[in-house]
Amino acid sequence: MEDSPITTTATNRIERLLTEPYRLFQALGVAGAGLFSLDIVSGDYHCDDNCRRLLGVEAKQSLNYSLWRELIVELDREEVIHAFERQLELQEEQFDFQYRIHHPRGERWISMFGTFYRNAIGEAICYEGVLQDVTSQRMAEEALKRHQKRFRTLVDSSPDIIWECDEQLHISYITPRIHSLTGYSVNEVMGRPFYELATVAEQQALKVVLQTYSAELATITGLTNHLQSKRDNLVVVQTNAVPIFDSNGAFGGFYGVSREISDRLELNRMRYEKDLALGNSEIKALFMLNTSHELRNTMHAIISFSSLGQRRAESAPPQKLRRYFDNINQSSVRLLQFINDIHELAELEGAQAQINLTPLQVDRLIEQEWNRLLPQMAQQGGGVSLVMADNLPLMQGDEGRLQQLLQLLLTRVVRQHLATVRLTVERGDGVLLMSLAYPSEPLSDEQLSHLFDLNRFGTQTDNIDLDLPICRAIVQRHRGKIWAENCREGEVVLRVQLPFHQTL
Template structure:
C-alpha cells in the first residue's frame, strides 16, 4: 500500500502503536512496546517518539512489577526495557536527522542546491522537502528550523506568502498536484526583514520510468524589480498615449509600406473612424484611407503618397479631407519616417492640421484685395477725368490742326504733295498717341490681370507727372525730379506701377494743402541699390505722419473725405511684385514714402502676372 500523505502515515503509525500496546498487555510481554516506540518515532517524529518511550516504560513497569514476575527479575527486565526503548528512540532520532540532511541538504538524489535564485523540492504529495541556501537565507530560517516547520504542517510554506496571494497560490499548487501539470505563478514572498517582493515560482514534476511522480522541483525567481520597471513602463505608455490623444492635432501611424494602423483620439473623433471595426495592425488598405479625401484630390494624393513611401522621403501635402459630418475641409498633411541604425524604415509618423479656416480666410483676403483695387481705381476716375481729358485734348487738337493743313496743301494750286505727306505722318502719330492714352485708361479701370514687361520706372514717373501736371499747377506745388539716368529696367506690370506712383504723388500733393505755398515742394527720386533692387522715393514738405506704419492698413485714413484704401492697395501691388513699401517722417519736415522692386529680367514662365 502506497501512503501518499503524512496524515495517512500518521494514522497507520497510531494504529500500529495501539495494536502493539494491546498485544503487550494481553501477552504480558513488554518487548512488544518497542514496536510502538519505533513506529511513533519513525512515522510521527522524534518528540512523539520520546513521549512513546515514557508511555511504554510506564506500561512495562506495570507488567514487569506485577505479582507474576519476581521483584528482582522484574526490576532488571524493567531497567533493560527502559534502556532498550531509549536506545531505540535515539537510533530513530539519529536516523531521521541524518536522513533529512542526506536527502535534502547534502545532495542525496536530485538536488538544486546550486540553482541560482531560490530553489526548492517537494515530495509527490506536495510536502516541502528541501530549500536551497539562498531560499533559507531569504526567508531567514535555518535548515533545522525549516525541517521543524515542514514536519508540523504539509503547507507550512504558505506562512511566507503574502496574505492576499495565499488562496490563489494554494489553488494553483493543488491543481498541479492533482493533474501533474507544471506550476507557474507569480506571488509575493516575505523576506527575513518583513518586506514582500514579487517572485515567479515555477515547479515541475519528476517522474520515474513508469511515469509516476516521485517529486517536485522548482525555481523561484525574483521579479520585483522587473515588475516595477514594467509598471513604470506601462505608466509611461499611458502618459504618452494621453499626450498623443490630447495634443491639438491629428496623429496617425503607418507601416513601412504606408498602411495605416493607428489613429489618435482626435483623428478618430474628427473623421468618425470606428476603431473597434478597424482591421488588425498594418492590414488596413491604404485605399480605404484615400477615400476620405475629396474625389477631385484622390488621384493626386495617392500618387504623391506612394511616391514618397517608395523613396522613403518626408512628405508635405495639402488636400481636402472628409469630416465625420460629411464636410470636406482643407488639411495640411506631413509625414516623417522613423529609421533604425541601419537606415531601415520602421514606421511612418503622420500629422494632419486642419487649415480650412486659414485657407478660406486667405481666399477671402485675396478677393477683398481685388475688390479694394477695383474700388480704388473707380474712386480715382472722377479725379483723373480732368487730367485724362487734358491728355487726350492735345493729340486730338493736333489731329484737327494737321487735318486742316493736309486739306490746304492738297487744295493748293498746284497741290503740294510733299508737305501733305509730312502732315499725314503727323496725323498718324497724333492718332496713335490718343489710342495709347485710351488703352492705358481701359487697362487701369478694367478687371483684367496685369502683364509683366520690362519697364523703365523713370518713364513711368514722367508719365504720371505729365498726367498730374494740372493738379500740380493748381496746388502751387513745385516738382523736383532726381531720377537716376542709369536706372536699370525691371519686370513689372506697367499699369499697376503707374497706379502706385500716381497714388504716392497725389498723396504728396494733398499732404501739403494746409502748409505755406512757399514750402510746397514735392521731390521724386529714383536710384539703384547694392542689394539688386531699385527704389522710388516720393517726399513732401507737409506736416508728417502720426503713425507711419498704420497708414498702410485698409480703411485707415486721415482725410475727411478719404476712403483709406490707396496705400493699402499700393503695398499689395508692390509686395505682389516681390518688393517692399514703407513710410517715414523726415527730420527737416514732411514725410517720405518709398518702394523698392527687385531687378528682374522678363521671363513669363518664371514670373507669373502678379495679383495685388
C-alpha cells in the first residue's frame, strides 16, 4: 500500500526537524528548555541563550563548572554535586536531577537531564543535556503536599474512625482513632475484613449486611454496631459509607466514617431512666387506673363463678356447673394474658431491653404468619388479600419479635371479626413497608395519634388492650415507625416501616 501525499509530507517534516538543528532549538525554546554542554576535563560550560536565561546568567558572563556550582542553592548544592559525581563513578550514561538555583528573579527550580559521553577507556569527558524551569510544577507539587499533609492531619485527629475497604471488604486504610477507641493498632486491623472489627456476636450479621450493600451498590446510612475492644469499655459506633467505583464503573469497595455513639446512647439511657423515674404522672395514673379496673373485673368474675360453684355444687345440674368452670377458665386465661402482656411491654420498654438481630427472609416470615391465620380470617367472610413485592432483601431483625408483631396485628383482625382485610408489603428506600387495611369508622386525629399509647383508654368501662403498645415497642426496638391513617371511607390502615439493615 502506497503512502498518501499527506503521510509523506508529515514524515519529511519530522525528518527535517531532527536533521536541522535550528528547528530543534526552536522547538526547545517554545517548550522553555535550553541546551548545555559541560566539558568535564576543562570545566567549560557551553549553553544556548535559553539556558543562560534559565540560569539567570548574562550573555557576556563566562560560565563554567565552578559558577554552575555556585548558582545552586546552598541547601541543595552538596546533594546535587554528590549525586553528579556518583554518576561519574558508576559510569552511568544519564543523569536526571532537580535542584534550586539563585536567580535574579528569585529562587527557581531547575530540572537537568543529560547524557555522559566517555572516551575509549570509559572516562567521562562531556556531559550534554537539557535544562528546564520547573518552578511552577514544583510549587504546585509542594502546595499539594502541604494540602495533603493538612488533610491527613485533620483526618488523623478526627474523633471519627475514617476508613476505606476494597471490594472484598478488607480494610485498606484506617485512621489511628481505631487505637484510641479499641486498643487495636492500625497495623493490627489493616487487611482484615471490616466486619471483623465488630464483636464476635455481631460479625456474621454485619458481614451479611455489608455484602448486601455491596451487591446493591448502595450507600450505607446509620449502620450501628459494637466494636471489639482490648479494654473493658463498651464501644458503639454508627457508620456511614459510600461505594467506590473505578474508571470502568466497577465496584471497588467503600469509603466510610464510623462515629462513636457510646456516650450518646448512655445519655439516652440516663434520660430514659430519668423519665421513668419522674414519669408522666397523667399517663401512669390513667394506666394504673385502667389496669386496676381490668384486674378487679377479672378477679371478680373468677371469685363470683367459683363462689357460685361452691354454693351450688350439690344442687346445680352438671351443665350449669360446667358453665361456671368455663367462665372461671376464660377469666383466668384472660387475666394471665393481661399479666403476660404487662410483663412483655415492661420488658420491651425497659432501658436494658435487647433484641437478637439475625439475617432473616422477611417475606417468608410474613407468608408463614399470614397462611397460619388465613383459615380463621377467611371464615369471617368478605375478602382477605396479601400483596407482597418480589425479591425483598434479607432483613436484620429479631425473628421472634417480628413474628410476634405480625401475630398481634393479624390476630386483631380475627378477634374483631373484620370481614375485609388487605395486607400490602412493599420495599422502600432501605426500609420494609407494611400496610394492614381493615374496615373501620374514621378515627379522629386524637385517636390516630394515641392509638398505640397506654393512655388511649378514656373510661373505666373500656377493656385494656396492650397489643398495639406492644407492637409499637417491637417496632421502635427495630428503629422503625408504626402509625395509623384513615385511608378511605370506612377503612383504617395500620402502617409499619422497618429498616432492612442494622446491627444493634
